[in-house]
Amino acid sequence: MSDPCPPSFPSDRSVQAPRSIRVALAGQPNCGKSTLFNALTGVHQHIANYPGVTVDKKSGHYRDGDLAVELVDLPGTYSLTSFSLEERVARAFLNDERPDVIVNVIDATTLRRGLYLTFQLLEMGFPVVVALTMTDVAHSRGLTLDLDILATRLNAPVIPVVGHKGTGREDLRAAIRAVAERTEPVTPASLNYGDMEDEVAALQARIADLPAVTDKVSARWMAVRLLEADSEAERILRRMVSNAHGLLDQAHQAAEAFEARKGRSVGDHIAACRDDLAGDIVATGTSRADTGRMPLTERIDRVLLNRWLAPAFLVLTVWIIYELSIVQGYELTKVTWPLLAGFRSLAGDVLPAAGFLHDPMVRSLGLWMVDSANALLNYVPIFLILFALIAILEDSGYMARIAFILDRILHRFGLHGQSTLPYILAGVFAGGCAVPGVMATKGIPDQRARMATILTVPFMNCLAKVPLYTLLITIYFPDTKGLILFYLSTITVIFALLIAKLLSVSVLRHMETAPFVMELPHYHLPTVTGVLRRSVDRTWLYIKKVGTVVVAIATIVYVLLQFPGLSPERQAAYHTRAEAAITDFRTALEGNPLAAAVPDQDSLTQLVNLYTDYRSDRMMVGSREAAEALDTRITENHPDLAPFVVRSRDPNAREAQKALRTLATERKELRREMKDERIVNSVLGQFGRALEPVTQYANFDWKINVALFSSFAARESSVATLGVLFDQPEGENQTLEERMGSQQKAAGYTALTAVALMLFFALYPPCLATTIMIRVQTQSYAWMAFSIVFPTTLALTMASLTYSIGAALGLTGLEMMTAIYLSALGLLLLVGFFRAPFGRTLPRPAYATGTEGRAE
Known part of the structure; x- marks a missing residue:
C-alpha cells in the first residue's frame, strides 16, 4: 500500500468567521460521547427525535466569547454505511445539515477501532477535530499518545479530554473555534486504496465535474460509496443528477472487474485498507509499556x-x-x-x-x-x-454484556440480546407492564429484531392480566391452582419466542438486519x-x-x-326511581328547619354534589387538622348547606345528614346502573353481541366479548366489567367468583371455556396505553393496527381450536392445557435446535471486548 495519507482533494469551501456555528459530535458507541456532550453544554440541552424515527436527537448550546455554538450529539455508530438505523440517521444529518465542524470522539484505549469512522468523516470533506477520551485510563494502562504525530497523520487537531472531570474542555472549545474560523483551504487526510486507487480516482474525477453533486457531498466519498454499491449513495446521485446511469454503470463495472481480478469484494478491500492505515497510525503515534497488571x-x-x-x-x-x-x-x-x-x-x-x-x-x-x-x-x-x-x-x-450473554439464544427466534430487558419489564412471568417494555426496545440496533420484540412484548404477563387469571383459576381450577399458574406464566414466553420467529420469516423478512458488532x-x-x-x-x-x-x-x-345510549323508556324508568328517592328525602326532612336550604331541584343537586365531593376529599386528607380545615372551608363557602355535610351534634343536622346519605347512595346506585346499561347497549356492547356467531367456537358469550373489549382500554377493566355483567342476586351477598361460577356453569360453561379464555387473554392485543406506545416507537399507524389485528386473529384462532378440539375429544380443562403446553414447548425446542427449515439464518454479530485487538 502506498503513502496512506497523500493529499487527494481540496476542501470544497472556505469558512468565513461566523458568529454562530453548528458542531456535530460523532463517535462510536461507548466512546464517552454523551459525557463529553454534557461537559460542553451543561444544562443547555434539548432531547427530541429525528423526524420519522425513534432515534434520540440531542442538541445543546454553549458560548465561546462572542461565538454561539450549537452542538448536536449524533447517534453512536461504528461507520457511515447504511446498515443500521443509527448509521442512516447520522449520515443523513451530515449530508443534509452540513455542520461547520465535526468533533470526532474516539476512546483512546481503542484508538484503532475508532479511526475507522474518522477516515470516513475526513473522506466526506468535513473540518474535523479529534477528541481523545479516556486518556486517563489509557495512561493507567501504560499507553503513551504522541498527539503531534496523530494530528500530523490525520491533518486535524487532536485534543485529549476526560469528560467526567472536565479536563481538556476549554482546549477542545478553542480547537473547535479555530477550525470553524479558519479561512485558508485545508487539504484533509485521505486514504489511498492501493490496488483500487485507480478506479476510485477515475470515478472521483468524473464526479468532481458535477457541481450539483460536489456542492452537497465530497466527490471522493461519493466515488468510494458507489464502488461499494451503497444504495443510499446511488439514490442521492440520482436525485442530484438527471442522468446518472453512466456513473453508476462505470462504478458497477469497475467493482466487478476488481473483484474478478483480486478475488475479494470491494467492501472487504476498503475495510482492510482502513484497518491497515489505522494500525499504521497507532503504531507510529502510540507506544505501550507493559505494566504487568491485567486491566x-x-x-x-x-x-x-x-x-x-x-x-x-x-x-x-x-x-x-x-x-x-x-x-x-x-x-x-x-x-x-x-x-x-x-x-x-x-x-x-x-x-x-x-x-x-x-x-x-x-x-x-x-x-x-x-x-x-x-x-x-x-x-x-x-x-x-x-x-x-x-x-x-x-x-x-454492563448493558452490552447482557446482550452478549443472551443474544445467541434469542437470535434463533429472530430476536436480539437486548430484547431481554423489554421482556423483563413487560412482566415475563407476572407483574410487569408492557408500556415500559415497548419503550425499552428503543436501544435494539437490529430493525427486524426490534420490530419482532415490539410486537411480542405485549404477550408477557403484565400485572393487569393477573386479576382475570386469578378469577378463572379460582372458579374452575381450585385444586390445581399452582400448576395452572405455572403453565400460564411460562407458556406466554414460549408463545412470544415462536411468534417472533414466525414474524421474522414472514411480515418482517424484508426488514434490514445489520451485521452488528457488539462491543464490550x-x-x-x-x-x-x-x-x-x-x-x-x-x-x-x-x-x-x-x-x-x-x-x-x-x-x-x-x-x-x-352511544347510542339508553332508550326513552329506560331513561323514564330511571327518572321515576330518582323522583321516588327525592320524595323520600323530602319526606324525611318534613318539619326540619334545614329543609329550607334546598327548596328546588337545582339546590338539591348542588347539595348532593357537595356531599359527594366532600366525601371524596375526606378520603384524601391525612390528618385531623386537615379534616378540620376541610370542614371550616365547607362551612365558610356553603353556610346554608354545610349542616347537611359537616359533622354536627345538632339533632336536626344529624337527621338531615342521614337523609342525605340515603339519597346520595341511591343516586350513586342509579348512576352506576345507568352507566352499566349504557355500556351493554353501546356500540361496543352491541358489537359484543354481533360477535357471538364468531366467538361461539371458543364458547364466549356476549358478556365475555364486552369484557374483552373493555379491557382494551385497561386490562383491569375486564374483571370490573364482568362484575357488572354478572349481577348480584336479590337478597344475597355473593363474591364475583360465586356469581360468575354459578351463572356460567348453569349455562353449560366448563373449565375448557376458562382455558380458552385465558389463552385468548394471554395473546390478546395490547391495551390502549401500549398500543399508543407502539405507535410512538414505530412511527406508523399501520404497525399500530397490525399490533391489534394480528394478535386478535391469533388469539381467537387459538381459543377456538382449544375449545373445539377439547370438546370433541372429551378432554378436561387441565388435560387440554397440559396438551397445549407440551405441544408448544416441543415446537419451541424444534425451532431452536433446527433452524434451517424455518428460514434464512441471519448473520451473526461479532463480539469485541473493550481491550484493543481482542475479539471473540
Missing part, C-alpha cells in the same frame, strides 16, 4: 462473563431492575396518585357541575380525558426509576448528573408524545361506550 475491565469480566456465574449475575441484575422500577416505582404512585386525583378534582370544579342523573357532555368527556391522561401519567415514577437504571447499565458498560466497553462509574438528566429527558419525551396521541384515542373509546 480492571478484564478482571471484572472474568467473573461477570464466566460461563457459570454470568446467568446468576444476569438474573440478579434483572431482578434488581424489576424490583426497583416496577415494584418500588409502583409504590411511589401512592404518592403521585393523590396529586393526579387532586388535579381531577380541580378539573371537576372547573367543568360544568354534575346533574342528578345525567352529566353535561362537556363534563363527562372532560373527566374522561383527564382520567385517560392520569392513567398514563401514573407511570411516571416507574419511568423515572427505569430510565435511570437503564442509564446506569449503559454508562457502566470498559466499565465506568456513571455520573449522577448524566443519569438524572437522561432519566428526566426520556420521561418528559414520553409524556409529550403519549399526551398528544391519547386525546384522540380516548375520545373514540368514549364515543363507542356512550
Whole structure:
C-alpha cells in the first residue's frame, strides 16, 4: 500500500468567521460521547427525535466569547454505511445539515477501532477535530499518545479530554473555534486504496465535474460509496443528477472487474485498507509499556462473563431492575396518585357541575380525558426509576454484556440480546407492564429484531392480566391452582419466542438486519448528573408524545361506550326511581328547619354534589387538622348547606345528614346502573353481541366479548366489567367468583371455556396505553393496527381450536392445557435446535471486548 495519507482533494469551501456555528459530535458507541456532550453544554440541552424515527436527537448550546455554538450529539455508530438505523440517521444529518465542524470522539484505549469512522468523516470533506477520551485510563494502562504525530497523520487537531472531570474542555472549545474560523483551504487526510486507487480516482474525477453533486457531498466519498454499491449513495446521485446511469454503470463495472481480478469484494478491500492505515497510525503515534497488571475491565469480566456465574449475575441484575422500577416505582404512585386525583378534582370544579342523573357532555368527556391522561401519567415514577437504571447499565458498560450473554439464544427466534430487558419489564412471568417494555426496545440496533420484540412484548404477563387469571383459576381450577399458574406464566414466553420467529420469516423478512458488532466497553462509574438528566429527558419525551396521541384515542373509546345510549323508556324508568328517592328525602326532612336550604331541584343537586365531593376529599386528607380545615372551608363557602355535610351534634343536622346519605347512595346506585346499561347497549356492547356467531367456537358469550373489549382500554377493566355483567342476586351477598361460577356453569360453561379464555387473554392485543406506545416507537399507524389485528386473529384462532378440539375429544380443562403446553414447548425446542427449515439464518454479530485487538 502506498503513502496512506497523500493529499487527494481540496476542501470544497472556505469558512468565513461566523458568529454562530453548528458542531456535530460523532463517535462510536461507548466512546464517552454523551459525557463529553454534557461537559460542553451543561444544562443547555434539548432531547427530541429525528423526524420519522425513534432515534434520540440531542442538541445543546454553549458560548465561546462572542461565538454561539450549537452542538448536536449524533447517534453512536461504528461507520457511515447504511446498515443500521443509527448509521442512516447520522449520515443523513451530515449530508443534509452540513455542520461547520465535526468533533470526532474516539476512546483512546481503542484508538484503532475508532479511526475507522474518522477516515470516513475526513473522506466526506468535513473540518474535523479529534477528541481523545479516556486518556486517563489509557495512561493507567501504560499507553503513551504522541498527539503531534496523530494530528500530523490525520491533518486535524487532536485534543485529549476526560469528560467526567472536565479536563481538556476549554482546549477542545478553542480547537473547535479555530477550525470553524479558519479561512485558508485545508487539504484533509485521505486514504489511498492501493490496488483500487485507480478506479476510485477515475470515478472521483468524473464526479468532481458535477457541481450539483460536489456542492452537497465530497466527490471522493461519493466515488468510494458507489464502488461499494451503497444504495443510499446511488439514490442521492440520482436525485442530484438527471442522468446518472453512466456513473453508476462505470462504478458497477469497475467493482466487478476488481473483484474478478483480486478475488475479494470491494467492501472487504476498503475495510482492510482502513484497518491497515489505522494500525499504521497507532503504531507510529502510540507506544505501550507493559505494566504487568491485567486491566480492571478484564478482571471484572472474568467473573461477570464466566460461563457459570454470568446467568446468576444476569438474573440478579434483572431482578434488581424489576424490583426497583416496577415494584418500588409502583409504590411511589401512592404518592403521585393523590396529586393526579387532586388535579381531577380541580378539573371537576372547573367543568360544568354534575346533574342528578345525567352529566353535561362537556363534563363527562372532560373527566374522561383527564382520567385517560392520569392513567398514563401514573407511570411516571416507574419511568423515572427505569430510565435511570437503564442509564446506569449503559454508562457502566454492563448493558452490552447482557446482550452478549443472551443474544445467541434469542437470535434463533429472530430476536436480539437486548430484547431481554423489554421482556423483563413487560412482566415475563407476572407483574410487569408492557408500556415500559415497548419503550425499552428503543436501544435494539437490529430493525427486524426490534420490530419482532415490539410486537411480542405485549404477550408477557403484565400485572393487569393477573386479576382475570386469578378469577378463572379460582372458579374452575381450585385444586390445581399452582400448576395452572405455572403453565400460564411460562407458556406466554414460549408463545412470544415462536411468534417472533414466525414474524421474522414472514411480515418482517424484508426488514434490514445489520451485521452488528457488539462491543464490550470498559466499565465506568456513571455520573449522577448524566443519569438524572437522561432519566428526566426520556420521561418528559414520553409524556409529550403519549399526551398528544391519547386525546384522540380516548375520545373514540368514549364515543363507542356512550352511544347510542339508553332508550326513552329506560331513561323514564330511571327518572321515576330518582323522583321516588327525592320524595323520600323530602319526606324525611318534613318539619326540619334545614329543609329550607334546598327548596328546588337545582339546590338539591348542588347539595348532593357537595356531599359527594366532600366525601371524596375526606378520603384524601391525612390528618385531623386537615379534616378540620376541610370542614371550616365547607362551612365558610356553603353556610346554608354545610349542616347537611359537616359533622354536627345538632339533632336536626344529624337527621338531615342521614337523609342525605340515603339519597346520595341511591343516586350513586342509579348512576352506576345507568352507566352499566349504557355500556351493554353501546356500540361496543352491541358489537359484543354481533360477535357471538364468531366467538361461539371458543364458547364466549356476549358478556365475555364486552369484557374483552373493555379491557382494551385497561386490562383491569375486564374483571370490573364482568362484575357488572354478572349481577348480584336479590337478597344475597355473593363474591364475583360465586356469581360468575354459578351463572356460567348453569349455562353449560366448563373449565375448557376458562382455558380458552385465558389463552385468548394471554395473546390478546395490547391495551390502549401500549398500543399508543407502539405507535410512538414505530412511527406508523399501520404497525399500530397490525399490533391489534394480528394478535386478535391469533388469539381467537387459538381459543377456538382449544375449545373445539377439547370438546370433541372429551378432554378436561387441565388435560387440554397440559396438551397445549407440551405441544408448544416441543415446537419451541424444534425451532431452536433446527433452524434451517424455518428460514434464512441471519448473520451473526461479532463480539469485541473493550481491550484493543481482542475479539471473540
